[in-house]
Amino acid sequence: MLELYGARFTSRLLLGTAQYPSPETLKQAVKASAAEIVTVSLRRESARARAGQGFWELIEQLGCRVLPNTAGCRTAKEAVATAKMARELFGTPWVKLEVIANDDTLQPDLFGLVEAAAILNAEGFEVLPYTTEDLGAAERLVAAGCTVLMPWAAPIGSARGLTNKDGLKALRAYFPDVKLIVDAGIGAPSHAAEVMELGYDGVLLNTAIAKAANPVKMAKAFAHAIEAGRLAFEAGLIEPRDMASPSTPVAGTPFKIDHAS
């Protein structure tokens, strides 16, 4: 059971809603993934196209809890204003807080992130910050009131998987009581399983499913991988070792002559 700010979920997969080939494929992928939380955004609404009104109806049909993001915001001020607009529009105190530092890497601006998180937490938001594996930033986000942290695995949309596995392991070790969700950079179900094997609480992804040749089948693959990784963590993985260790009993091996005696 995944618990985020007092709300409980069976699925540990949080799914983005962008980049699918069609609204119908999005709906089917959400269903196949069994995700109970989907991320959404806010964008400028054209009086002519009114694209947001149709998307709102689609969101309602999904029946999931929505997690609005502040994607594209470059300053704490922009992120705070966007979060407030999202709270009114989606009727949720949740916000996936993004303050972006660089267009090429889409890496978080950790200084702006901490500043915005402190303001939003003080105003009653429940903040899920998109961060890095940086321990100092994590400490400041937790001090600002965040009980969930969402470090990247790799740059958004890069599909590179866990580029700093040791950093993610250290974050898990330092913050055993904070909910940790890897957000961004996941490309394959094996990456997601690896995250879960580290003891992370969940995985948030979008592109790896939406841009797959068959998004619905890939959604199912990720659901299985995340469940498998979590089960493996709970079961307790064995430690790797340098040399071989026979799995078949050595005692009684035919033709074996004990040279030591």
Next chain:
Amino acid sequence: MQILLNGEPVVTQARDLDELCASLGFTGARIATAVNGSFVSAGRRATTSLAPADTIEIVAPRQGG
């Protein structure tokens, strides 16, 4: 007066934010608003006067990652 609406220069007769939204056909629509970088709640639109060169954002739900 001329304002900047969603990044585009627009001439409007609207005196406040509520009038502006209505003039664009957004009455009852799922939108949220900001003026000069700060959030303005739906309840405060009618009492938020517009001034020349104001920067207005009108946003709606959209797909996101």
